[in-house]
Amino acid sequence: MPSRIVGGVGLSHVPSVGPAIDRKREQDPAWKPLFDAYVPVREWLRKRKPDVAIVVYNDHVAEFTFDKYPTFALGAAERYAIADEGFGTRPLPAVPGDAEFSIHLCEQLVEAEFDLTVCQEMGVEHGFLVPMNLCFPHHASDWPVKSVPLQVNVVQHPLPTARRCFNLGRALRRAVESYPGDLNVVVLGTGGMSHQLQGKRFGFMNEKFDQWFLDELEKNPEGLASLSHHKIMEEAGAEAVELIMWLTMRGALSPGAKRVHRHYYAPMTTGMGLITFED
Amino acid sequence: MCAALCSPAEREAFKRDEEACMARFALTEDEKNLIRKRDFKGLIEAGMNIYAMLKIGSATGNSLYRMGAQMRGESYEAFLSTRNMKDAV
Numbered sequence: 094m095p096s097r098i099v100g101g102v103g104l105s106h107v108p109s110v111g112p113a114i115d116r117k118r119e120q121d122p123a124w125k126p127l128f129d130a131y132v133p134v135r136e137w138l139r140k141r142k143p144d145v146a147i148v149v150y151n152d153h154v155a156e157f158t159f160d161k162y163p164t165f166a167l168g169a170a171e172r173y174a175i176a177d178e179g180f181g182t183r184p185l186p187a188v189p190g191d192a193e194f195s196i197h198l199c200e201q202l203v204e205a206e207f208d209l210t211v212c213q214e215m216g217v218e219h220g221f222l223v224p225m226n227l228c229f230p231h232h233a234s235d236w237p238v239k240s241v242p243l244q245v246n247v248v249q250h251p252l253p254t255a256r257r258c259f260n261l262g263r264a265l266r267r268a269v270e271s272y273p274g275d276l277n278v279v280v281l282g283t284g285g286m287s288h289q290l291q292g293k294r295f296g297f298m299n300e301k302f303d304q305w306f307l308d309e310l311e312k313n314p315e316g317l318a319s320l321s322h323h324k325i326m327e328e329a330g331a332e333a334v335e336l337i338m339w340l341t342m343r344g345a346l347s348p349g350a351k352r353v354h355r356h357y358y359a360p361m362t363t364g365m366g367l368i369t370f371e372d
Numbered sequence: 373m374c375a376a377l378c379s380p381a382e383r384e385a386f387k388r389d390e391e392a393c394m395a396r397f398a399l400t401e402d403e404k405n406l407i408r409k410r411d412f413k414g415l416i417e418a419g420m421n422i423y424a425m426l427k428i429g430s431a432t433g434n435s436l437y438r439m440g441a442q443m444r445g446e447s448y449e450a451f452l453s454t455r456n457m458k459d460a461v
Binding site for chain 1: 374375377378379380383413416417421422423424426427430431436437439440441443444445451454455456457
């Protein structure tokens with residue numbers, strides 16, 4: 094039986110969420126609004142009965158370094174190790190993959206003329222782990238879904254365009270639907286929202302832009318696909334360019350996919366957005 | 373060097389003897405001076421990638437917010453007072 098995409102989630106992957114979970118601080122006044130927003134999202138995800146999560150994210154100079162930097166890298170392993178990105182290794186079980194499904198995706202995407210780096214071994218860090226913690230919390234020694242990490246270069250220019258990321262999403266949908274494994278697949282588009290970490294504008298956020306982006310992601314993703322990196326960085330901060338990865342998620346959903354949840358919280362240095370779609 | 377600081381052993385080596393570590397990775401004198409002075413603003417202006425710099429922050433006991441305050445030209449306390457939730461550290 095063919096496989097299908099049953100839902101998409103756009104969400105921030107702020108690194109401090111990891112330690113907040115590890116140290117059980119989810120009920121702290123500053124954290125509670127964020128974690129409370131995910132309770133109905135997790136319930137909704139469980140009802141979609143997902144088998145695999147395709148997580149579109151960026152590494153932050155931990156697994157991939159500038160000696161050789163892939164534009165798009167897709168994991169094709171049976172398990173992904175927890176990477177140390179400079180702050181120690183979080184106490185999490187390794188993440189299970191679905192190598193056969195990953196390889197099918199690689200073959201289909203390369204045939205659709207997307208140039209991927211295929212990773213048969215890959216460690217994952219906060220860009221991937223925080224969304225997994227929030228959407229698919231792990232059990233003691235396992236995770237409730239298998240994963241396919243899809244890593245996008247958004248950290249060292251030249252970056253792939255927003256439109257390229259959107260089109261990759263569309264091709265990803267076709268690749269998923271041609272897989273005969275009868276899988277229910279959820280796509281996570283991660284990163285953002287508005288934030289800047291480098292230089293004088295450290296701490297910059299732009300809620301107006303973020304809310305507009307959430308509106309457009311639902312109703313006019315084609316318009317977002319036309320955004321230049323420069324425009325996103327100017328309006329929302331240099332590091333907000335991560336938002337192009339949300340377009341891969343949106344492109345993998347049907348144009349009329351129904352938006353279910355929406356949340357926004359910006360206590361410190363990042364506009365933390367959350368949006369879900371049913372398909 | 374920043375990539376190497378993703379390993380606990382290298383972070384320990386850096387903490388024990390940062391001059392030796394910097395020499396091993398053949399940093400230029402300008403680069404070494406920026407790191408000696410913990411000049412994060414200068415490192416960014418010299419072209420360091422922010423995520424690479426976070427590894428140096430970790431190895432030198434400088435949190436993201438401390439480095440950020442310096443890049444803004446503010447004290448840590450002044451920076452925190454600009455946040456929507458001042459206690460959310």
